[in-house]
Amino acid sequence: MLTQETTASWEHLLEIAKANTNAQWIRRSGQSPATAPIPLSINKIDRGQEVPVLLFKDTNSWCPYCERVILALEEKEIPYQVEFIDLRSKPQWYLDIVPTGLVPAAKIKGELIYESKDILLALEEQFSPSLLPADATLNQSAIQAIADCESPGLIQIGYRFIWGSRDINASDTSEEELLSLQTEFEAKLEGIEQFLAKYPGDYFMGEFSLVDIMYAPHLSRLAANVPVYRGYPIRGNERFPNLNRWFEAIDSRPAYNRIKSDVTTNNLVLRRIFGLKPAIDRLHLDTGNLSTNPDEMEAAAKLSDNHQAIIGDIFKNSGLEVILSPRDRDFANSAIDLHLRFLTEYLMVDNKQPLVGGRVGGKGGTDAKVAAVGAIALAYLRNRASAPRDMSAGAAIAFRSAIDNIMRSLY
Numbered sequence: 307m308l309t310q311e312t313t314a315s316w317e318h319l320l321e322i323a324k325a326n327t328n329a330q331w332i333r334r335s336g337q338s339p340a341t342a343p344i345p346l347s348i349n350k351i352d353r354g355q356e357v358p359v360l361l362f363k364d365t366n367s368w369c370p371y372c373e374r375v376i377l378a379l380e381e382k383e384i385p386y387q388v389e390f391i392d393l394r395s396k397p398q399w400y401l402d403i404v405p406t407g408l409v410p411a412a413k414i415k416g417e418l419i420y421e422s423k424d425i426l427l428a429l430e431e432q433f434s435p436s437l438l439p440a441d442a443t444l445n446q447s448a449i450q451a452i453a454d455c456e457s458p459g460l461i462q463i464g465y466r467f468i469w470g471s472r473d474i475n476a477s478d479t480s481e482e483e484l485l486s487l488q489t490e491f492e493a494k495l496e497g498i499e500q501f502l503a504k505y506p507g508d509y510f511m512g513e514f515s516l517v518d519i520m521y522a523p524h525l526s527r528l529a530a531n532v533p534v535y536r537g538y539p540i541r542g543n544e545r546f547p548n549l550n551r552w553f554e555a556i557d558s559r560p561a562y563n564r565i566k567s568d569v570t571t572n573n574l575v576l577r578r579i580f581g582l583k584p585a586i587d588r589l590h591l592d593t594g595n596l597s598t599n600p601d602e603m604e605a606a607a608k609l610s611d612n613h614q615a616i617i618g619d620i621f622k623n624s625g626l627e628v629i630l631s632p633r634d635r636d637f638a639n640s641a642i643d644l645h646l647r648f649l650t651e652y653l654m655v656d657n658k659q660p661l662v663g664g665r666v667g668g669k670g671g672t673d674a675k676v677a678a679v680g681a682i683a684l685a686y687l688r689n690r691a692s693a694p695r696d697m698s699a700g701a702a703i704a705f706r707s708a709i710d711n712i713m714r715s716l717y
């Protein structure tokens with residue numbers, strides 16, 4: 307029986323949620339994306355007045371260069387509208403007006419501008435408040451820093467390091483080459499660290515400016531990706547205290563919070579779209595590096611010892627028996643078995659770093675049906691375990707926490 311009698315209708319849910327959020331969006335029926343955010347600043351436009359900026363950006367909202375422009379628009383509270391460009395199939399009209407064919411581009415009061423840096427500078431010229439220092443010398447330094455950010459440096463080296471090769475198309479990279487890329491990358495981070503030490507305050511030029519906007523989308527992506535794909539920490543790395551303060555500062559800005567991505571999305575994009583393999587995803591049972599947590603080991607031992615009964619229970623009581631046909635029983639049992647062994651292994655290894663989607667199921671892992679059975683099995687088992695019947699209370703806590711982490715790696 308469904309619980310719809312006691313659950314509010316969609317209309318009622320939407321009405322209450324809308325009354326309690328500032329977010330504004332439009333529905334784009336039959337299009338991709340199906341909804342698009344409307345900037346809060348759109349309310350500043352009088353009826354019949356033209357919106358001054360039309361931004362051309364990528365459909366998926368992954369483009370860091372588009373993110374720069376949106377951040378500036380939000381910080382300056384400029385009303386804008388968005389036209390989405392599907393980068394896999396760019397419309398001819400867009401290629402006709404933008405010679406590079408890249409996003410972002412923007413029509414600012416009717417004039418078309420492309421290249422994120424040039425769009426930022428045009429917005430700066432046309433709209434207040436200014437995001438460049440008023441002091442002439444500082445202003446010059448900021449303009450120089452904006453130009454430097456575009457020249458091959460941190461961003462390019464960072465991505466080479468993540469991709470693992472000077473040649474993006476090369477399939478493998480030697481340890482030696484990786485080490486040299488890491489050294490180069492660290493030197494660039496050191497340069498950023500020194501730059502941030504130059505002026506008092508948490509931002510590049512002391513106060514928040516276009517320089518921060520130039521760096522924010524890339525630094526946030528590198529901070530998400532480098533630890534996962536290269537095992538090298540950036541946020542929380544004691545070598546870079548100024549950079550860490552900068553992250554805190556930029557993350558506290560309301561405009562940035564409205565438009566930024568999150569760590570998991572940034573990591574999943576590389577994994578699922580570009581097929582990168584996380585450095586820390588090489589989960590295997592290394593008997594030299596076992597977990598030192600006795601609760602995890604107890605949970606692993608109980609699970610291993612009782613796995614046959616557990617598989618039977620999952621199949622019978624999780625709903626799988628009802629939704630699958632009887633001839634799928636063997637398939638379901640082996641899919642459950644696979645996920646339980648993965649869970650046991652995860653409990654036993656020392657390396658409990660976050661898993662990045664795809665290790666167990668879905669794209670890049672096992673097939674979709676196996677992943678779906680695994681998701682049902684683990685979700686059921688998480689709440690099925692009972693302490694002290696099945697394991698001690700401490701082990702049950704470790705067990706549920708391990709399942710929560712593994713659930714993140716499905717799909």
Ligand SMILES: N[C@@H](CCC(=O)N[C@@H](CS)C(=O)NCC(=O)O)C(=O)O
Pocket residue numbers: 364368369370371393407408409410420421422423
């Ligand atoms: N230098 C450009 C770079 C823009 C860029 O590389 N955009 C990418 C998306 S992140 C793009 O349009 N890619 C489509 C393509 O390469 O065809 C800027 O700052 O605007």
